Amino acid sequence: MERKLDLDPAVIERCRRAAASVADFVIGFARERSTVSIERATLRLMGIEGADDEGVPLANRVVEAAASRRLLGRGVALPFAAAVEATGEDATGTARLVASGRVRLAFPGPREEDAARGRAATLAEAGCGRILAARQARDEALAQLGEGPRPLLYVIVASGNIFEDTLQARVAARAGAQVVAVIRSTAQSLLDYIPEGTTTEGFGGTYATQANFRVMRAALDDTSEELGRYVRQCNYASGLCMPEMAALGAVERLDMMLNDALYGILFRDINMQRTLTDQAFSRLVSAAGDLTINTGEDNYLTTADPLAAAHTVLASQFINEAIALRCGLPPARIGLGHAMQMNPWMEDMFVLEVAQARLVREIFPDAPIKYMPPTKHMTGNIFRGHVQDALFALASVMTDQGIHLVGMMTEAMHTPHIHDRFLALEAARMVMTAARHLGEEVSFRAEGRVQARAREVLSRAAEMLEAVAREGLFSAIEKGWFADVSRSPTGGRGLAGVFRKEPGYWNPVEDWLRAQVNP
Amino acid sequence: MERKLDLDPAVIERCRRAAASVADFVIGFARERSTVSIERATLRLMGIEGADDEGVPLANRVVEAAASRRLLGRGVALPFAAAVEATGEDATGTARLVASGRVRLAFPGPREEDAARGRAATLAEAGCGRILAARQARDEALAQLGEGPRPLLYVIVASGNIFEDTLQARVAARAGAQVVAVIRSTAQSLLDYIPEGTTTEGFGGTYATQANFRVMRAALDDTSEELGRYVRQCNYASGLCMPEMAALGAVERLDMMLNDALYGILFRDINMQRTLTDQAFSRLVSAAGDLTINTGEDNYLTTADPLAAAHTVLASQFINEAIALRCGLPPARIGLGHAMQMNPWMEDMFVLEVAQARLVREIFPDAPIKYMPPTKHMTGNIFRGHVQDALFALASVMTDQGIHLVGMMTEAMHTPHIHDRFLALEAARMVMTAARHLGEEVSFRAEGRVQARAREVLSRAAEMLEAVAREGLFSAIEKGWFADVSRSPTGGRGLAGVFRKEPGYWNPVEDWLRAQVNP
Amino acid sequence: MKAQGSVGTGGAPHAAPPATLPPGVDLHQVRPYGDTMNDGVVQVSFSLPVPLTDEARETARRLAGKMGLHDILIYHEADLGYGFSFFIIYGKCRHAVDYARVVVPKVAAARMGFEEINAFIRDRVGRPLRVIGACTGDDAHTVGIDAILNMKGYAGEYGLERYPMFQTVNLGSQVPNEVLLARAVEFQADAILVSQVVTQKDVHLTNLAELVDMVEAEGLREHVLMICGGPRITHEVALELGFDAGFGPGTTPTVVASFIAQEYLRRHPPQGP
């Protein structure tokens, strides 16, 4: 990676050191805890599928049962495996019996324990095997078809109806999209369960369900064949079901997952203990499945001022990186996010955005940086918006971004219509073709506006990170240092779902995952 | 002007030397000739205004009368002045009598000659005085109001109705336009007379008439007052009436004139002897009136391939510059034209266009380079077109262009609607604000694509110019070296209107102009 | 351009000149304008769920015809694949509107400034007004309501929190109507401010209507001002929903504050001494 910004390696080193101590705290904190969602993810990876007659997922039922009998503290895996042993049914069958109350969960007696542990291990083995199968299928498809030039053009579909979504995804893929993200229905991240089955109704997005994952994957596989180019699917390992989403994504061969340490806390008011604990587990899963994660720093600048708060984005990226590395994700799978959010009428806005984009690029040379389009300053003026997105595409190709979320001229008003995506992809491809090697050709004036801005943002990030390391992450968040949003360690949703691991806590899935990624 | 392209001054010098010899030929050729249009311009500047009952301009009538009596060869001024002496009427009154046949033109006898020459000189003096008055008025307005940042944003109006045009011009000015050009009706350049009075019907444009010039000037002066910013008016000193247009423009305080040595020949099939002779005179007029001329090289690439023929644009610019200098136009008034016409889907098109734009800028540092938008590759896809124009605006601000003709998303389909201009100006201003100092910040890789392209175009231009100098301009044009269009020296329209000056040819207006600009 | 004051706004760099009328316009027959009075020029774009064929093109043309366009020109067409086609069309619109007879309900409150509003409340009401705000339902878009309520404010104006004469509570995002109502009661709010940004499937209308019903059920409707806002909210829509006022894009705090102060006074006229 050519160094065009003349950054001081020492300052970058300071950032990494501070971020490391923050990450060590998070990982340490998470290691001592588990959550209902982690336990449910565990059960799903031990083979439980489907829901009961009321549509409540069996994984939820089993965890509720375990909780009601105070068994969670040592992990749901063992008592559940014991039940499987006892019933002779498979995981799902057993879960049904547990759900209907016909089987009661309990820890195996000394005589059953070995068998139960053995059963748990085989179930985990089998379930997690599906993750490896998906991973292998992806590797083969990519080897056979490839996926086209970088930055990868990433678009969203969000009709609310998974079947409409597949149509739009195919049209988008043909128009050049390389990644299709299915945006979730507005409230899903606050649900403490994952809906079952295919869905045709949603608000601002389409529910993320295992069945919907399959439907979209099949459609994209067809299209990939037609186009001779592998098209990726993306969704969200975010919200209260973060670990389960990661698990289903890994099993159903999603390729990318939005997954951020702080997003849920800041923008969904999810409790920080919950999110950070879930975070660690879900990243283990993504690492095992070789998925790329996309972090959510881009969102910060929708509430904070992009000029004043750009360093908070960088600071958070260092933290996300440090946490991800500790979960076994290699740099090449850490899609750190940032965005072009400055006021387009600000003099030299483009110059400063290029500085920021290049800064992130040079500091994380191996990460597939995810660059988000202007959203905050988009308006109903679709013609002006189309030009804002063109400037964004130019900045993206000029600074070598890894994943380019294609901006939509209609961003301020509606989730994309079929031709919004078509026109947006056409414009992005045109700009990137026309300026393909512009980045190679230009260099930035020493001490000029670009270099000065990049240096300033970096040094402010270093100060912030060191302050966070001193202050502690929880209290830094409480003080509103990120995105101008303040949250308390005990506030927000989902704290009840977090518990300390008791002595003897055992989770064969977690063990399997760690063995996979041996972080 | 910072040198970012590392051009070889020796090659530039070769170009200027070759262009000089071509220009010397043109000027020499023109010096020995005059045309009906030059004579009519002379009469208009001696005070003739208006038309006869059939709407034929009196200036045309008088020149016809002189021609029919074989008087033109020594210039129409003297016989006409003699008639004024004889009738005691003013210029227009006398012209009426000549037109109606009640007065016959003739050279004054020895006894009347001095008086006639004296009268001719005073008439010229008075008429040309209006040029100086206009020039002074412009200087004062500019000193008082200024005109805003560069590049000047230039838009066209072309409703066909001068009164609608003024509305649209005001709306455009308020939206940021700094120059308003009234596009002429499709066929006007082929008319060998200038229509009279205000007009409300036109095809693809509005007729250029003295009355229309006044109407638009008044509207723009109002608006300039309102906005506290001087707004320029532009029209065309082009076609068969080139010299008269220049004269009326100078008198009615137009600020810019499209005026090109070859455009009429190549794109309107006007005879080359006619255009080149008219050219020399009209530039004298523009020089005296301190107007800025805009040359038409941008048009070449609509018929020739922009990649292969870029050097022909540069070659023509050298020729236009050399001719203009010889007519007394200072570099600061020579608005050399070029355009962004490459296929937007060509890889690195933007990189190459930036090279070309910067090349022109560095070679003619004092000229207010007129940069024309994409037109040839515009389509009915107005959204895509808006983005092409955004790239164009970026190239323009990045390379310091002097006059920016704002591209319209609807270029492929219709002359601009009121909101086309509004949206286009908004987009151009946004891009230029956002990237205001980008040009300062970037430099181009030594031997990279930008520098290599610039060098290649320059050296090919040098070869072409030297070839033209050897070959002779006429035969170069005949061989289709410019714009892929071939014209013969005796073909095309208007040759009949050219004549050799006979011994004793006298033109007090020309003398006055030369005295003004003493080239 | 900055100098021309366009930062943050765009549009024209110059303030609008006194609103004149273009020569020749007939206010009883207002038609779209392209470059000539009454030319009726309109630009339209849409996709059709049929592949791009001559028949699809003709279908698009006829659709434009049904919309009342004539002299229809298809400027652009694209095959989106998988059975979809896209069209950009220009035409001249037959329809005209009697502008002279159009009447629109408006927020009836003179706009005042920060000081003025505080003085107004201090003198005429005599106590700070209590305002509670929230972004309700599943909506997490707080930037809008924060712009009106929080210290920081919006577009260079302070938010209501900064006003000595407003007491404010901002419940933030994703607040169930029940919670908002309960908190409003215990806070004895003089005004309830609701923000709705997500509008898919008209979820915002449902949320807002529900709140009005609940407030009425509690018999509180006439004791509290109900105000909503969001990018898709207009004053008209708000009135239809049973709110007292609605504010759309670009609203600034003073506008809202002015309305609250004046409307409160209108409803609680000061008793004579």
Next chain:
Amino acid sequence: MKAQGSVGTGGAPHAAPPATLPPGVDLHQVRPYGDTMNDGVVQVSFSLPVPLTDEARETARRLAGKMGLHDILIYHEADLGYGFSFFIIYGKCRHAVDYARVVVPKVAAARMGFEEINAFIRDRVGRPLRVIGACTGDDAHTVGIDAILNMKGYAGEYGLERYPMFQTVNLGSQVPNEVLLARAVEFQADAILVSQVVTQKDVHLTNLAELVDMVEAEGLREHVLMICGGPRITHEVALELGFDAGFGPGTTPTVVASFIAQEYLRRHPPQGP
């Protein structure tokens, strides 16, 4: 992207897949599509010759209503100054078109390649066909006609000049109809090709109609193929004007050559031996 073959074209980088129909489309009731079958979403923009006021906004809304839109949303509005306002509007279109019943006249000629066409003329006609072309009236836009006639050709195809079995004359720009006709007669043209690019005030229609009248007046109409083209020309328009065919944007030489060859033969069937 070059690799993806989009150079010069844009649109989608991939060829259109077999034209399928989207699930659930009713061909008798085809409606615009935004993101859900039959949602009818349409985008509209226009200016009004009134200043931007609440009443202007409502006027724009009503105009959209008259165009058959409901759920109308004003996405953007701008005061253009001097009494003009601009609007970008989205709405859902009430109208539908019976696609299944749409019938469109088409150029009836199988498209052949360079060699094929020459062979076709050589074998079936036995002599080169004479084609004369011009850009008539005041129109100076020769690029289009040159694209069809000149050696260089267009979009990678040779122009007719390059065909052994075509004899061509290109009169270039700004050719009066009289001149074109006279030259066509002396050249004994089998086909006359006219280009019209400038269309303001429908000047192209006038020019083209005039030429047809003149050719008929000369009694030559059935002896010569008359073909026109230009960005605003459609086959339908050409037929209405009395031409034998019309070609619009993107036409390539083979298309025109194929038509001339086949249509000539249809009109001059070879006499049996």
